[in-house]
Amino acid sequence: MTLLFSQKVKTEGELLSLIGESNEMARKKVINCVDQHCRDFIAQSPFIILSSSSGSCCDASPRGDGASIRMC
Numbered sequence: 001m002t003l004l005f006s007q008k009v010k011t012e013g014e015l016l017s018l019i020g021e022s023n024e025m026a027r028k029k030v031i032n033c034v035d036q037h038c039r040d041f042i043a044q045s046p047f048i049i050l051s052s053s054s055g056s057c058c059d060a061s062p063r064g065d066g067a068s069i070r071m072c
Contacts, residue, residue, distance in 0.1 A: 009015045047064035
């Protein structure tokens with residue numbers, strides 16, 4: 001069996017050598033809280049993928065079931 005990914009990227013430096021630095025527009029999309037603009041957008045969305053990270057691991061969870069997802 002041939003593995004699709006034969007080598008693992010183990011460090012940030014290895015990743016940067018493969019894909020380069022992110023551009024400024026992509027960096028500006030990173031936020032640490034959900035502001036009112038985000039809440040309004042999410043309230044109108046029938047489906048979203050909410051992702052988070054703790055620095056050492058990441059999680060992405062699909063959410064949705066019709067419009068107006070409830071946020072607590």
